[in-house]
Amino acid sequence: MSDSPPLPPADWPVMEPGWVWLCGAGPGDPGLMSLHALNALRQAEVIVHDALVAPHILGWARPGAELVDVGKRGGRPSPKQHEISLQLVELARAGRRVLRLKGGDPFMFGRGSEEARTLVRHRVPFRVIPGITAGIGGLAMAGIPVTDRDVNQAVTFVTGHDPSGDTPPLDWAALARASPVIVIYMGMRTISRIAEALIGAGRAPGEPVAVVRNASLPDQQVLETTLARAAADIAAAGLSAPAVIVIGRAVLLRQALEWPAMAAGQPTRNPEPPGPGRPAEAP
Numbered sequence: 633m634s635d636s637p638p639l640p641p642a643d644w645p646v647m648e649p650g651w652v653w654l655c656g657a658g659p660g661d662p663g664l665m666s667l668h669a670l671n672a673l674r675q676a677e678v679i680v681h682d683a684l685v686a687p688h689i690l691g692w693a694r695p696g697a698e699l700v701d702v703g704k705r706g707g708r709p710s711p712k713q714h715e716i717s718l719q720l721v722e723l724a725r726a727g728r729r730v731l732r733l734k735g736g737d738p739f740m741f742g743r744g745s746e747e748a749r750t751l752v753r754h755r756v757p758f759r760v761i762p763g764i765t766a767g768i769g770g771l772a773m774a775g776i777p778v779t780d781r782d783v784n785q786a787v788t789f790v791t792g793h794d795p796s797g798d799t800p801p802l803d804w805a806a807l808a809r810a811s812p813v814i815v816i817y818m819g820m821r822t823i824s825r826i827a828e829a830l831i832g833a834g835r836a837p838g839e840p841v842a843v844v845r846n847a848s849l850p851d852q853q854v855l856e857t858t859l860a861r862a863a864a865d866i867a868a869a870g871l872s873a874p875a876v877i878v879i880g881r882a883v884l885l886r887q888a889l890e891w892p893a894m895a896a897g898q899p900t901r902n903p904e905p906p907g908p909g910r911p912a913e914a915p
């Protein structure tokens with residue numbers, strides 16, 4: 633291992649003054665950040681981050697870095713999107729090295745593209761660093777593969793609400809017919825209406841659904857339910873955002889994989905789990 637390359641390697645990007653790096657931090661566990669994200673955290677002078685970026689990720693920032701929280705906190709309204717974008721422009725123009733850090737992937741329902749467009753308009757140079765999105769990596773952390781050759785040849789990612797807070801004006805009937813697996817971001821408030829629309833369009837009320845809250849974080853919660861019962865079960869379990877909801881038979885694979893239980897050394901339903909990493913059974 634002694635001859636492995638340094639981290640970051642010498643030829644990796646250097647954050648220049650006046651630049652903005654628009655970066656995804658992944659779903660929460662710092663281990664799920666990319667090495668480019670870590671390289672960015674180590675260089676940035678100002679980190680403009682959302683509420684979804686977990687505090688233990690910000691702990692990797694370079695000492696003395698200024699942290700600017702633009703997420704909703706303690707009931708205070710969050711800054712408007714265009715204010716955030718303009719703040720990035722101002723910081724860059726002041727010659728700072730700016731990291732714009734977002735939960736998951738910046739371009740997956742993250743408004744990263746809007747910020748990038750503002751930077752383009754103001755001729756601020758920027759770089760984009762993708763991240764692991766909650767709707768793929770977050771589900772994997774709950775043991776749910778977002779595709780499986782025997783289950784689904786397609787998956788659709790939808791947002792649960794449009795800018796007004798209502799369900800987005802999607803063709804739910806077409807989605808119900810075309811997409812065997814549907815992954816919903818920001819859908820906790822609208823799931824009852826979405827489920828109703830999908831059932832109305834022919835999806836089985838008993839179709840499996842999983843809700844994964846705080847995916848990849850120590851307090852991750854997973855609820856397995858059905859399309860017809862989802863809203864009631866979410867309310868009964870007291871689950872709130874942030875959570876991804878996945879609809880479809882991919883959810884059933886969770887019981888077959890059971891890797892989170894295996895990794896945690898907990899008993900699994902699988903009678904013969906692989907040996908390595910599994911603590912010895914008590915006699």
Ligand code: SAH
Pocket residue numbers: 659660684734735736737738739740741742764765766767770816817818819844845846847848849873874875876877
């Ligand atoms: N850009 C982000 C999504 C931002 S929208 C990404 O790529 O993941 C915010 C929504 O993302 C939340 O309402 C929730 O649906 C989902 N989300 C983000 N982080 C999550 C997490 N750790 N666990 C579960 N859902 C999460």
